[in-house]
Amino acid sequence: MKIRLAISIAAITLAAPMLAVADEGADTYNVACVACHGSGIAGAPKLEAEAWKGRLEKGEETLIKHAIEGFQGETGFMPAKGGRVDMSDAAITAAVKYMIAEVSK
Numbered sequence: 001m002k003i004r005l006a007i008s009i010a011a012i013t014l015a016a017p018m019l020a021v022a023d024e025g026a027d028t029y030n031v032a033c034v035a036c037h038g039s040g041i042a043g044a045p046k047l048e049a050e051a052w053k054g055r056l057e058k059g060e061e062t063l064i065k066h067a068i069e070g071f072q073g074e075t076g077f078m079p080a081k082g083g084r085v086d087m088s089d090a091a092i093t094a095a096v097k098y099m100i101a102e103v104s105k
């Protein structure tokens with residue numbers, strides 16, 4: 001019994017930081033990115049697999065770089081950090097990872 005309890009506590013402790021990353025990504029997305037990406041304003045790709053097909057091929061690293069530094073593409077202009085330059089690179093990285101996970105479902 002005691003061993004089983006210890007194992008479940010260890011599992012929860014290990015899983016917690018991963019959940020925190022997922023939450024931070026969703027939080028950042030909902031604060032700083034959803035305005036454009038939620039409805040596809042000004043050529044922003046919506047969170048739908050179809051809109052991200054060609055983009056996912058660029059690789060996660062490039063997508064993160066474009067989100068942090070800004071990116072002029074064929075459909076519109078992605079402002080650096082979605083205009084929220086006060087946000088950390090880590091927060092933007094988490095948001096991009098969240099977006100990639102959402103469109104890869």
Ligand code: HEC
Nearest residue numbers: 032033036043044055066067073074075076077078082095
């Ligand atoms: C003012 C509107 C706007 C906001 C806010 C915004 N984006 Fe974008 N984003 C765009 C547009 C427009 C594009 C499409 C650019 C293109 O490919 O022509 C884009 C594209 C992207 C891409 C794909 C880049 C590529 O190389 O294909 C990523 C990743 C991205 N945004 C992440 C984010 C994240 C993360 C946030 C929030 C921190 C955010 N965006 C907020 C407008 C916005």
